Amino acid sequence: MHEGPPSGDNRRVTDIPRRTVSRTAKLAGLPLGVAGRAAAGWGRRLVGGDAEQISAQLMAKSAEQLFAVLGELKGGAMKFGQALSVFEAAVPEELAGPYREALTKLQSAAPPMPFADVERMLAEQFGRNWPSRFQEFDETPAAAASIGQVHRAVWRDGRDVAVKVQYPGAEEAVLSDLRQLSRMSRLLQPLAPGMEIKPLIEEMRERMVEELDYRDEADNQRKFAAEFDGDDKVRVPKVVASAPRAMVTEWVTGTPMSSIIRDGSTERRDQAGALLAEFHYSAPARLGLLHADPHPGNFQVVDDGRLLVLDYGAVARLPGGLPRELTIMTRYALQQRPDDLMDLMVAEGFVKPDTGVTAEEAIAYLSPFTDPLRTPTFTFSRAWLRAQAERVGDLRSPDFDTGRFLNLPPQYLLVHRVTLGTLGVLCQLGAQVPLRGIVGHWQPELFADDTPVAGG
Template sequence: MTEIPRRTAARTAKLASLPLGVAGRAAAGWGRRLIGGNSEQISAQLMAKSAEQLFAVLGELKGGAMKFGQALSVFEAAVPEEFGEPYREALIKLQSAAPPMPASDVHRMLAEQFGRGWRSRFEEFDDTPAAAASIGQVHRAVWRDGREVAVKVQYPGAEEAVLSDLRQLSRMSRLLQPLAPGMEIKPLINELRERMVEELDYRDEAANQRAFAATFEGDDKVKVPRVVASAPRAMVSEWVTGRPLSSIIRAGTQDERDTAAALLAEFHYSAPARAGLLHADPHPGNFQILDDGRLLVIDYGAVARLPDGLPRPLTMMTKYALQKRSDELMALMRAEGFVRPETTITADEAIAYLAPFTEPLGTETFRFNRRWLQRQAERVGDLRSPDFDTGRSLNLPPQYLLVHRVTLGTLGVLCQLDADVPLRGIVGHWQPDLFDDEAPAAGS
């Protein structure tokens, strides 16, 4: 057996251990219940063990498996409180932690990307990684002109690992579903596969980052590091660092939470209008708060290209749902392909299903928290709920899939922050059509 098939087989075996481990622990749990064990305590123990295994396997494999774990981490706020803590700790670790690549591999990759004289580009280079991501790790260095820089180096074999992981995870999506209550796993994995292929070429990421940096140059709320150099598998950008958003989620004051959440919401909703792009990887590991109060945004491998800003049909759907304009809402949803053919969904059912996107816009300030998101997940994920049947009648057209996932992911991070956010004003500023004729109904 050659080296690459051998590595692929080993990765597949480790990934297979996830659903098998969950199934084995569930069987053991049922056994303990049959002999009189406390059901709540046993369930909590099972969830803790599953979370522990999830991090151990996904974190070790990096690649598509780790990316899948990072995507799940955005939605941990939807996990019921009695089970949430083990997942919270395990999934948050995936935002910044992974076993490091050996220095010899780093040097070899830099020589391949920048030539054998790559060291002459730097005054200093730290072989110890400062951070790890799904397909690469970051090293701190000093560029030849004295600037501190971050050097992102892709793991050898990353492309093979990413595609292999996501194929395997897609096959196991049904068995993995218990790891993410209230979410549809398979569409998430399929969409990640499309995005990850784009992320493998750091030249594309560098182009995305340059576009964002130009748009937000001199901005008083957002900082995007400048790109210094790039190659297909390595990239150099300014070194900028602040307080990780995950730290504010864990231990921030209410004022810090509210401020961070408002900055994140402003960045998400303003970028399509300002840059014609949407940062498409909204997990907390990609955001920090600088000492000057700005939001630092990193990792531009995944973006949605929106040259005309946010698609107008999404704004109008939200507007019609907010204003209870049922006939116009249903006509637009059918015209845009959001309703499956030959279904009998009513406008009231569609409006109820869109609540995660409309409720936060109904008041000047909305409190995002885990309980609110849990209620939304329970409502659409409960087989007994009318909203579950509604969901089966709805469709998400491919051209809107990424925007939908990123917006939902951003709302998930806002809920992790447990923050009061003036979302109505933020969204209304960047989507003026949303409230332009609402004055008579504003107090309803």
Template structure:
């Protein structure tokens, strides 16, 4: 058996072990209840052990599981601390400790993608990777014209492994739903699956990055590295440095946290109007804060194409919820098919459900915290709460799914940063339908 199929089998076995492990813990939980322990204590113990196993397995994987783990990383702010701790540790390992490809494999891929004389394109090339990604690794190099560059090289067999991981992950989306309250995991997986397949061809990512780089060229707040060269499995971009948002989340000072959060918010809301694209991979590993105070944005494999900018409907809904206009709010939701035909929903219940989500826009500067996000997640996930029932009665039209996921992801990062952000002014400036 070759190395790639062998690793794919090992990955599949690890992923498949998750539902089995959960079943064993549930059976054990029944036994403990019969022995007299309270259901609350037993459920908490089962949930904690399940989360620990899930996060530990995701932390050992590349491909689809690693990508999915990165996408979920922004939701850890909504997870209770006792569950989030092992998750954070697994994600740290996931982003920094993936085993590198052998030098001979890197050189083979470079020769296949850039030609047998690929070495002549570089004045220098560091064979030791500086970073690992879900389907490739990054090397630092010097282009033949003297520019420092980042060279992303895709793992051989990454496409096969990615599809295999996604098939396995889809099989136990309900398990992940139980661990991450308030997140619709199955639609998230389906949407991520579609985006990830696009990411396998680096030429698509390079085209996306060129659009962003042109839109933000010379910007005072955002820097997007320019693309130097690209092929299906190798991409070369100008090198850039900064403090990763993951480090700011762990140990950043207040000023640094607020600046990173504000710049991230402005980038998220302004990019569709400026470039016609929405960066659709929001996790801390894709952003850095440079010494010049500008946000560095990386990884453009996943985007939403919004040639007319963010949908006006979203701004209109946000404004109506903020202004406490339940009947008008319900009317727009029906018009845009957020409410299914034949469904009866009082406007007051819709307002009660959506009102708390727009809290960040009720004041000039809002403090995004894990406590606030956790409260929102618990409110939506608690079946005893009327807001949860209202939320489950609403429908999210397909054209809004990706935007919704990315906005939730960006909000999750703001809460991880514990950032104070002038959110209202940013939304008023860049979200059509909000201020007019």
């Protein structure tokens, strides 16, 4: 639960231009702060300091500054931080602690806006008589995130509800943040091994206009809620009311995924991992939509054992389910069919003609990513994800050279990011998951060929 704003906080909608200048200055200060610490660390090394210890201290301070800035600013800065939070599992263990604490805070923590602004936004969205819609309304936010905050209330028919209210000036802040972060993408690259930061930011910018209209989010959530109504594995809160900058849904709560990652038993983490994998792979097949914001702050496990899924602002529309081409590419990699794999990768634009990449190099690069599908169950771990990140990111690795010549076509970018993000959460959980059976059920073509699967 978040505390209310401190007394004397009189920020108003008219403060937006001044605050935009301030937030830009704070973001611009991030690279300067990191560079200054790096210079100081280099100086300490020259006088005999321990290099690894100094590097760890620099990383810790950089992580602290990152959270302080991104968390305080909300908007696109915090949205970007949430996307990064799933990749902390790929950061080397000696540096993971500071990043883990700083980035996971971004999943559900942000300073709240004053209740006067909440009242003003609700009056704009639902009319001056908006209080008549509620029996009760808690002025203290229950959660404060990237572009809006959530209040608990009781609807006029007695239902407990969650009221999501967008921050005034959110659109301007989000787009300003993402422009600034794009300029510093190289500096931020170490935070997400194996994922290119700049395309991630560009993709987020393209989708943010959609997320800023809560009517679109409400429409997405209604579709998910209808499909998973009565499901024994997934719970989606129903939408009660919606407007462009505010929406009301059923109040449902459970154990946060971040708590299960931090303190859950092995059985609890395995259960949460299997539920998350089932949701990720089943939704495209069941309703042609993919929930596209897979950070732990959007998932909880309710008392009846189901996965509670929140925040439907970002979705991928996949009328035919997950792209068939990706399924077939995965099958070829599993079955060690390099020539077939290369032909399909060239046809789909993953390998541009005349790059010099051989079929054997391509399958050597991709095959390890299919390890979770080679056995009936697979134990996801930070060590496994770090090994994959190091393999494709190490300048001395042959796979690094191969990766430089591979291409990710725009139509596959969102699916790739969401799948990688989901794997990142599974690795944070350290969950043992029967992934082969889950994926095979929803993508039967993956194992339809009679050719034996290597390692199966």
